[in-house]
Amino acid sequence: MRLLLLEGAQSIGGTKIYLEEGRAGILLDFGINYGRWGLYFEEYLKPRPGRGLYDLWALGLIPKVEGLYRCDLMPHDFAPSFEHTLDIHGVFISHAHLDHCGLVGLIREDCPIYASAVGAAIMKAMQDSGKMDFYGELAYCNPRATKPDDARAVESQSHLPYRGRPLRSVLGGTPEAFRQFWQTPPNPKALSTPSSRVKKLEAPCPEPAPEHIEGLRFRAFPVDHSIPGAVAYLFHTGEGPVVYTGDLRLHGRHGDQTRRFAETVAKEKPYLLIVEGTRLGRETSENITEEHVRQNALKIVKNSSGKLVIADFGPRHIERLETFLAIAKETQRQLLVFTKDAYLLEAITCADPTLNLLGHPNVGIFDELRLSPRGWEEAFRERYKNLLVRAEDVRADPGRYILAFSFYDMNDLLDIHPYGGVYIYSSSEAYGEDLRVDLWRLWNWLKFYKMSVHGFCWKGADERGTPQFSGGLHASGHISETDLLWLIKEIRPRYLLPVHTEHREWFVRALSGEPIKVVLTPDGEWFSGA
Template identity: 25%
Template sequence: MGLVGIRVYGGAGEIGGNKILISTKGTRVFLDFGTSFSAKRRFYGGFIKAKRFRVLEEYTLTGILPNLPGIYREDLLGGLNHLKADEPFVEACIITHAHLDHCGHASFLRPDVKLYAGATATVLLEAREETKTSREPEDQIVQMKDYRDGRVYRRRIETFSTGKRLRIGDINAIPVHVDHSTPSSYGLVLELDEACIAYTGDFRLHGPMHKMTEEFIDRISAEGVDVLIIEGTRINDPSIHSEENVMLSMMSSLRDARGKAAVALIGLLDFDRLKSLISAAEHVGRELVLSPKLAYVIDRLAKRATNIRVPELRSKVLSVYLEPSSSGGYDPEKDYRGWLKKFLGECMDTGVSLVTPEELARQKDKYVFTLCQTEDLPELVSIRPEPGSIFLFSSSEPHNEEQEIEREKVVNWLELLGMRPVHIHASGHASQNEVIGTIERVSPRTIIPVHTEHPKMFQELLGRQGVKSKVVEPALSREIAV
């Protein structure tokens, strides 16, 4: 074993699920601890779900989670004595951004494993948790429940912004912002006594905040990186579509839908896409009606004074959808519960416009009904869009069979209602040329491709460019010595 070891427990030969363990003589740190949706899909789905009391036993058996002692919550370990330990096996986990394939399974980490995350990313994690109907262990990154005594407590998360030095044992970690399809995304520079390691997280160079990624690349180029752990989601895809092109395409599609209903599906955390949709709607004289969940996330960000500018819910171009309760009523006091009851009450108190499905149905060409999850599609039944109305697909591209099935359900609804699908998207991930160009600029000694189904393409493409960096294709849990 070398003085520094790298083990990839998730993200090797798959898109997402990143769990990268960095080990030195005295310190162990995870870079991300995401949900591997491809691993889960092999054993679970539909009615097949893990039992709460043995979720760790099932997930470690199936390889969804690594079989490592001293990292998991004690209240979920049950009889897994080989995984119990008095002291944590790792000191910390650094979350690069709030997408679940990078942070989702941090919910299983024991509370004395310290979590680090961007300040805005932490607000996003909290808001997403608050709006979930499920409260299983898998949904508890921030607010946790100890199933032994029922105690609910908040996990300690230390927040950071770009450039802040995180001293974790003998590892000096420096987060530097990058552009991705969610705010508060970071790459990491790890300064060790023996080596310098850089980790891109998820990044792109064609987005509206591409200068942030340029700053990260400049930083790691100047550092002189020994090992570059780099994402390669689109290493097989040279195409580039900018956010400006997305906005122009949306505007054109909305103009074509004059006199008819317009619905858009965007990612919950993709605020660049939301801004593009707002601009396109303004240009054609429409207002956005936001799903309550999306509006709630915007509201939480605005109130927590993060360093991101979010749309003002009380503006003339935004309204919030007054979703009927399960009984069909609209009274915030009687018909809603939890976060939704509180949020709708705040909207009424502060003058935020609320729009019912009946209003959407009456004035179809006045609004763009904006959804952030496919579960909301049945709401279209109340709106009754006429044939020829448009549906803007503008969430992430499907990367696996499960996402294809989800997309198929959307298409089935649209065909049923006679709506016209229009796919408009710009990826949150670097294109082939952006990935290879980044490696050329940084010129690391060793490259470890993660978050990709095509790791072998790295050697082939770099060879064509005459890049001499050594490509080490990670095998799950096998140590790469530095």
């Protein structure tokens, strides 16, 4: 067994790990390292699509690996110097957060993706409904070719269909609705029109994952995280089992999944545990659970009779969505989500019919202004036109609704006139300068609307101030320090490799005296247990 830590040694996000056993070579996650990304890029300064891999390669933001990347993203003047030549038979995705899967669009389109059906559905829904850049072509690729009059550039080929990625579902079967969704182009009109102006999608049918890849046996385990479809993996190697946790926690509603995972893999006597440590150094005295969030938010909504309530949380945080749906039901309100968020909910239901949140009697879809709706949106809005709620309806009876809005939706509130409403900030704290500035702008919007704000406040007279968070309105998607120590001791690997953390030294201190050797392999180097 050989393991190369491509990235993720001392950063939260951007995990990329190569595992080799015999003839098999696989990747564990391939995400964006937002810390390093933010050194060069922001919302309006991004890698140039016409230069393909070049910008990311030149800035050192992707591993310099031969045999990994799409050939159609390599301009003719791009002569890369490789650090590694790797044989890769698949990419194993732990979950659909972009810091774990956000650069999959760069990988060869014939390389199979191994993920849960729910995780894959989220990846495709994000691509269908968003303005994904070339590196974010997670489920299907838009073919490119060298520009005829300028060999330095690659350009998309409008006459060629999208090329779907092979998908192997790691947690059982693939429902028929999900198979259809995976093979449906972002503009469904392509299914019924012969016009070449509407791009079609040629995608292989998703299949259940095999029991092994080139002799490498593996097993996937559902674990609890803030996004559905999260998976941990166990790989059987010659040295012994190698376990990769991805992101997980014990304090969520499905923490029993994480406990079963730990107890099961412990029986295999793992050789190596690769584990996250996101919350180390961010620890608070209280490990807030989703039930705490429900109780605290319910109290606020009950005290806001007749007022519009806005709940700020990520729509992919399904557990938080369920929390506010329960609150909406108890307070006789309707929770409104945006069309793209409802589309994602429908995609999740295709993969797991038990997660049918669009069928909840207290959910609705905010009918935001759209001058030129895209193909997927036209078809979706027609399917769910009975759930659409217009801005004037909210304005006429604000106390009837909870809006699932965030900073980027503030201008849509201008059509509602929500003056004197209530804002519940139920998202994670701001880590990084970009998020801090966003919260300053959000604070200005909320002051403009004269809203009562819960969950955060701004300390300072101007943008040089800082946000302060309170109120028990957010439960972390990551495992706490105490639970992390339990997890490690329960699994009891021979070696431990910490990733997805800024505090690797904690593992050395916390496991001092334990028969577990902590190995601090740097980025770009091979793991060695010697």
